[in-house]
Amino acid sequence: MAKGKRRPTRSSAAQASVPSPLSSRATTPEAQPTVSHAAETCPGCTTESSASFNQFEKENWIRCDVCKTWYHWRCASTEPPSFLSEDDKKDYTIEKIDKWYCKPCLEKEPSRTITLKAPARKSDRKRTYQDYASLNLGLVSDPNRWMRMLENKTFKQDNFKRMHGSDVTVEWLEEDEDAMTEPIVVEKPDGLGMKMPPSDFTVEDVAELVGQESPVEVIDVATQSASPGWTLGKWADYIELEPEAREKIWNVISLEVTGTKVGDLVLPPKLVRDLDWVENFWPSTRKGKGHAYPKVQLYCLMGVASAWTDWHVDFAGSSVYYHILRGSKVFYFIKPTPANLAAYERWSGTELQSTWLGDMVDEVIKVVLTEGNTMIIPSGWIHAVYTPVDTIVFGGNFLHSFAVPMQLKIRKIEMATQVPKKFRFPMFSKLCWYVGDKYLRDLKSPAGVSYPPRVLSSLLALADFLVSEVRTLERGSEQAKKEVKEQIPVDRVKDPAAVARELRWRVRLTAGNASDDEGSSVKANGVGVKRKRTAEDDERPRFKNFRPRQWDNMVEKSEEGEARTVKARKPSEDDGSWKERWVEWTDGVADHDGAEVQVKSRTETFVRVRRTGDGLERQRVERVVESWTWQ
Template sequence: MARAKRRSNRSTAQAPGASPVSSRASTPEQQPAVSHAADSCPGCTTESSASFNQFEKENWIRCDVCKTWYHWRCASTEPPSFLSEDEKKDYTIDRIDKWYCKPCLEKEPSRTITLKAPARKSDRKRNYQDYASLNLGLASDPNRWLRMLENKTFEPENFKRMHGSDVTVEWLEEDEDAMTEPILVEKPDGLGMKMPPNDFTVEDVAELVGEEVPVEVIDVASQSASPGWNLGKWADYIELEPEAREKIYNVISLEVTGTKVGDLVLPPKLVRDLDWVENFWPGTRKGKGHAYPKVQLYCLMGVGSAWTDWHVDFAGSSVYYHVLRGSKVFYFIKPTPANLAAYERWSGTELQSSWLGDMVDSEVTKIVLTEGNTMIIPSGWIHAVYTPVDTIVFGGNFLHSYSMPMQLKIRKIEMATQVPRKFRFPLFSKLCWYVGDKYLRDLKTPAGASYPSRVLTSLLALADFLVSEVRILERGSDQAKKEVKEQIPADRVKDPAAVARELRWRVRLAAGNASDDEGSAVKTNGTGVKRKRALEDDHRPRFKNFRPRQWDNTVENAEVGASRVVKAHRPAEDDGTWKERWVEWTDGVADQDGAEAEVKSRTETLVRVRRTGDGLERQRVERVIESWVWH
């Protein structure tokens, strides 16, 4: 198949494969004089060179036989005579399938230039909603949003400022409020991250990633995607003076993992420590040739006056956000249940022509980020972003084990508002299965595993989600079953029902809740009245292949102690506080005004031992039982 390339003459026109000549020239006077002989195009003529505007992009096409590159303007003067009139009208470089240069055609006349079959068109109307474009049906006015802000008031910003060295997992474990609201790190020192140099430009992005790489560009006025862009064209647009830009555009979804730009970026250490993709997705299933969630390394490039309307990052993922050059203004709405409900009503409806901040039950908070600032945005926070000057930002999304309830809540909102799959967190369910499987294996180890209460709460939400996926496998429609099954990683999860339900059971045990009732755990007591089956009433294994660890030897002993008489408050029948009083009872705080009571005690001791991989385990459990009798 013929290869076509599109190159920009802002850094000298050169043939594909030629040695790169870099130039930062931005005006005709500053650009070096380059003869068209340097283009290495055998088809160049004086006439074709004179007619070409050096500030336009150059198109190249390669002969499928001799592999020689030609300017398309030199090779496409006339369509081949064998084409029909309709095909001649559509004779463009994008339609070429097989192409041969004139010498190769003359050498072998049987060769034929062919065109690609035209794309099949459908008459069915489609309404594509970009996740970033949350303003359907609005007027094409890029300044409308700014005018909307003129009469708005904002809550004084009081987000926590932190030193990079303090943003650690230990901070998360010790501070209950950690990762519940945005934090700002004014300097990157101590964050353990790596960023490109401060003089890094959009031109550098285009050169390192590839000028021909397609990029999704957002038209700010309509908040919808503008088709036909690649990084070379985007770099040309950025180089224009602001008054020369016909429209205001924004790039917010260029993921650079696996590129030379990606090699220059490393997320903060906290992000890498928490990120599910980093820690739970198998390393053997990442990289080239494997589909996995690539959402860790985004390069965001916006021009002055660009803005992104209210949104929540997909699947409630958290975000790290570093301003390399320029500035950003964030507007935040706290994700309370009422605010999220308002956001759901607002999303994808005619209400999007209105300011969401007027529909929520809390004030909008405004914060300005400048060059060198890093912000971490927790799960679920609703935000809009304004770009006052041309800006380059590096950031990324990550799911983690402290925010699963919020992450699932945002995912439900996405489904309720019919966000297309393209704009949701990629492979979300498969990632959840990998995470659930790993936590289950950790909980099943002989030593067990202990987690902070926030993590246990999050894991319980994860387990409930996986159980809901299993129920679809058991009771859903054929299509629903197919979709769920496709997301289960067969390389790790052989029995999804057992994994999901045992994970839930073990997490509940770890959290101090022994109940694992689900449907079948409800039965009648013989009189038609339903009751929940107590855990101790049923000693059958609950999960396939689950066997409780056995003790090698157990010794029980009971010893009766001496009686004693103390004065204590006698609990009255109608005294509802006696339970709390007697749970915390100690002889040291005996009620001297109380009645005399005889206290008899006995001590029961249980000692058991078993072999372990490292030696022996000995467990001693001692219970003291007291009997109180008033005279």
């Protein structure tokens, strides 16, 4: 039985006669179809009830379980069942109905009885409710409290780069170490290589092209929580109201239009398409109809004046492109420093969320965007958004290979703050496997590859993440193993342990590690970083069919040096601190209070060569080995 559904605001006949939104601008008002409430037939309607109908209110309908006829709930609920108590009759709502019959069906068969749902079990355990869709607790029903919270706050005016679209390229990202580390603004879309609908595109156009009856998640700005029961047709009706006629302030921030006629009108900037993992690494044969894949590239955001989206970081630390088609937006940014991210983690999902996050961080940067502006927001930047006038925005999210450490850090924060999977980046782990598999194949290619230091650092973080997934498969609980296994794309990754560990080994080798010393150090941004060995480093490679790159030739030499006598204190077996002390000693350091010790040394030299895709590689390693003997 279907109940509690809102019937269409336009009849199917009326919808069929509505011209295309892109051509309707040339028609006269008289040519537009007239749609009235009378087109929606309800047997229970009276002249009085029809006159009181408000087309902008959500109208609930209920269907008879026998004759399948639909009634307005306000028409059907005038006579609660006689078996209900007086208190229950006062609280007689559509949500409580289990089985419902219309008056003619009840008269035809008096044995039929309207039944109510059993009361839900209630837990005594106290819970804090959080609506992660808008990333804020719904604590106070006052849409203006956000503006009052901004009063007397200090903001730093932004000094973010204003760039020409033609300069926003992969080459810029590879050559400028600061590229994509803070937001940039492109004031005009020229040169960005993107496509957008015409500037006179309206919300009504969105509704017509996507579908009047398409459901849309609408956020109640007052509580920052989702308001159920909306369709695009209803949303378009609401937008057409004058601001003073809107009883509440609502906001749409999550309408993804991939695969719709609106999606056909939008193309992200070329830089975004060049970097986007979903665009470049998810198999094209597994996109489109009948395939589930991350659809986060094409969002249409529709906000009204005074709308507010509270502080948040885009899921999985994804970067964002954001184009103002019509209207204006005011952004408030917090830089993702370790201290600021820690403050955000403490604030998110707790009672602190009713306070101003800006008071817990070092500074808040204010940026105003106007019609025609495009902004690219890098990974991890915390932001809140105010809408001063009715606005339409097109934008999208993308993960990329220059920011993997930050992307994984934000994912950890999401897990620590218990963000439900519904509001995380869809199929994140599966996408990481596709990316890792492709990079591994490139690293193994005979031609060889080279990557900027930032990409190598990112690939190491990606490999470590995939190895951690493999460890869960090997040592985790049954539930954890199941969750990891479900995210491994078996069409590409046949042996996840082999892929993860060989990727890590090859990235370390490419970054400058000795091929026979996987765990000694890692070069990040061109700088060697020492780290402690772990149990994982001591494990032999477990992946199957692994063949490390062999040196084509190697020459080893060993020369004995002259013995010398110095004074030094013999290490005590009771004091373990001698190890650190002796590690730090160098040639020429002696302890005049110690005993004589004879030092013999030898110099070992290794020279090895091998062919590469660009020519050859020659490596010379020299080490001095000393043996100390006390007299």
